[in-house]
Amino acid sequence: MSTDLAIIGAGPAGMAAAIEAAALGLSVAVIDENPAPGGQIFRGVERAGGDPALGPDYAEGLALARAFRAAPIAYHPATALWHLDPEEGHLSLDGAPDLTARRVLLATGAQERPVPIPGWTLPGVMTAGAAQILLKTAGMVPVGRTVLAGQGPLLHLLAAQLGRAGASPVLILETTPPGRRRAALAKGGFWAGRRLLAKGLGLLAETRAIPRHCAVTGLRAEGRNRVERIAWEGGSARCDTLLLHEGVIPATHIPLALGLEMRWDPVQQCWHPAVDAYGASSHPNVAVAGDGAGIGGWEAAVAAGHLAALDAARRLGRLAAEDFAGRARPWLRRRREALALRPFLDALYAPAPASIPDTTIACRCEEVTAGQIRAAARLGATGPNQMKAYLRCGMGPCQGRLCGTTVAALIAEARGSTAETVGLYRPRAPYKPITVGALARL
Amino acid sequence: MDGAPLRVPQGASAAAAVLLAGADAIRETPVSGAPRLPYCMMGVCFDCLAEIDGTANRQACLVPVAPGMRIARQRGARVAFGG
Ligand code: FES
Numbered sequence: 043m044s045t046d047l048a049i050i051g052a053g054p055a056g057m058a059a060a061i062e063a064a065a066l067g068l069s070v071a072v073i074d075e076n077p078a079p080g081g082q083i084f085r086g087v088e089r090a091g092g093d094p095a096l097g098p099d100y101a102e103g104l105a106l107a108r109a110f111r112a113a114p115i116a117y118h119p120a121t122a123l124w125h126l127d128p129e130e131g132h133l134s135l136d137g138a139p140d141l142t143a144r145r146v147l148l149a150t151g152a153q154e155r156p157v158p159i160p161g162w163t164l165p166g167v168m169t170a171g172a173a174q175i176l177l178k179t180a181g182m183v184p185v186g187r188t189v190l191a192g193q194g195p196l197l198h199l200l201a202a203q204l205g206r207a208g209a210s211p212v213l214i215l216e217t218t219p220p221g222r223r224r225a226a227l228a229k230g231g232f233w234a235g236r237r238l239l240a241k242g243l244g245l246l247a248e249t250r251a252i253p254r255h256c257a258v259t260g261l262r263a264e265g266r267n268r269v270e271r272i273a274w275e276g277g278s279a280r281c282d283t284l285l286l287h288e289g290v291i292p293a294t295h296i297p298l299a300l301g302l303e304m305r306w307d308p309v310q311q312c313w314h315p316a317v318d319a320y321g322a323s324s325h326p327n328v329a330v331a332g333d334g335a336g337i338g339g340w341e342a343a344v345a346a347g348h349l350a351a352l353d354a355a356r357r358l359g360r361l362a363a364e365d366f367a368g369r370a371r372p373w374l375r376r377r378r379e380a381l382a383l384r385p386f387l388d389a390l391y392a393p394a395p396a397s398i399p400d401t402t403i404a405c406r407c408e409e410v411t412a413g414q415i416r417a418a419a420r421l422g423a424t425g426p427n428q429m430k431a432y433l434r435c436g437m438g439p440c441q442g443r444l445c446g447t448t449v450a451a452l453i454a455e456a457r458g459s460t461a462e463t464v465g466l467y468r469p470r471a472p473y474k475p476i477t478v479g480a481l482a483r484l
Numbered sequence: 485m486d487g488a489p490l491r492v493p494q495g496a497s498a499a500a501a502v503l504l505a506g507a508d509a510i511r512e513t514p515v516s517g518a519p520r521l522p523y524c525m526m527g528v529c530f531d532c533l534a535e536i537d538g539t540a541n542r543q544a545c546l547v548p549v550a551p552g553m554r555i556a557r558q559r560g561a562r563v564a565f566g567g
Pocket residue numbers: 499522523524525526527528529530531532533543544545546
């Protein structure tokens with residue numbers, strides 16, 4: 043099978059790009075590892091789009107998913123991309139026949155930043171995003187005493203959503219350090235970002251009755267075979283489910299595997315692929331749109347999807363330069379508006395400088411501790427890729443997706459360097475586990 | 485799950501089913517044998533690896549449940565033969 047544009051990911055950016063590209067007459071294939079469109083933000087939206095617990099934004103995602111379903115798009119759900127050859131445009135897929143594409147758009151979104159605290163591998167400790175996905179896809183809420191810990195808009199949104207579903211958390215532990223608010227307020231953007239700001243303030247008001255501690259440090263999950271208590275500097279509480287969240291970062295697995303040029307975000311302490319205004323990456327056949335190119339939220343992702351599709355049509359000779367400019371302008375404006383509040387949010391919720399205790403697991407797959415990584419870094423492991431040879435961290439099933447940023451930060455700390463200098467893992471194909479049978483069918 | 489029948493809402497993943505079953509673990513790690521349950525539910529952490537319908541090491545959070553599906557927990561490392 044061959045197609046003009048292959049899009050990886052059916053979240054806001056991927057769906058918007060597919061709709062736009064199909065309308066411009068391109069043949070479009072969308073590959074997504076989830077069973078239904080929506081990405082993480084609109085996960086399960088076709089099933090639960092009208093659920094009042096999930097709020098009005100979620101309903102907007104329903105319209106997008108419907109337009110996506112109605113458009114002439116070859117959609118491959120529950121399908122994993124496990125290798126991409128950008129030169130040949132060849133996509134190796136698990137779940138659908140392989141594809142050849144003239145242009146590839148990565149719309150693989152974001153993942154939650156790892157929160158390596160003592161005890162975070164205990165059963166009963168999950169991410170806030172995980173709890174939200176359970177609510178969206180299965181209407182499930184945690185039973186017993188739920189504690190939310192960390193920072194970021196999602197923490198407050200989830201607290202409100204759990205409350206509406208009758209399972210309000212018993213405690214919120216906010217890690218935002220003191221003084222952040224003042225620094226963030228200096229960034230402005232409030233008038234243009236007033237709609238988002240109003241939404242955020244509304245959530246804070248809605249969750250006001252939940253006990254909370256601010257500027258919390260030294261978080262640790264305690265328990266024998268399951269979390270039983272959450273402790274912090276100066277306190278502790280009983281806890282049956284602990285939901286952690288320290289914001290989201292771009293999912294960089296495929297961009298790193300392709301060797302795309304990357305940029306370091308010093309405020310949010312994360313990497314993202316270098317892209318132009320239309321999502322074009324350092325590789326001439328590959329674009330990146332949405333949160334995977336830098337966190338901006340779903341409205342910015344929709345605009346970026348449209349822009350990347352317009353750019354694909356222009357590059358493939360289906361859209362004249364003068365038409366391109368006219369069609370791109372409104373989406374460039376919408377994205378600017380959607381991003382107006384970002385500098386404020388980024389400054390407010392910049393990751394708190396955390397010191398990870400030596401005995402804490404950094405790499406969950408291979409169970410490598412922060413202390414082992416520090417010691418190996420002092421011995422001479424200069425970067426994450428050398429660290430693999432020392433300790434196997436990043437070589438377990440997640441291939442470093444989760445521990446990448448933690449390991450880099452620990453190496454930087456131990457060597458008196460910066461995370462930007464020590465770099466990241468270079469992942470290899472297969473990007474996802476495949477069976478021997480799938481390999482044999484090649 | 486592990487041979488016991490379980491009713492789950494439509495749309496739930498195999499990982500959600502394991503949580504709903506109240507299981508104390510979905511796998512025990514190959515390195516230390518520590519119990520784990522799903523952590524991210526979005527395909528990133530691989531802590532939800534389970535044997536589903538006879539295939540080991542599947543990310544249970546990405547697999548929607550289906551009637552009659554068999555989910556089995558994984559203990560320790562996989563062996564490189566079988567099924
Ligand atoms: S729970 Fe993290 S990959 Fe499934």
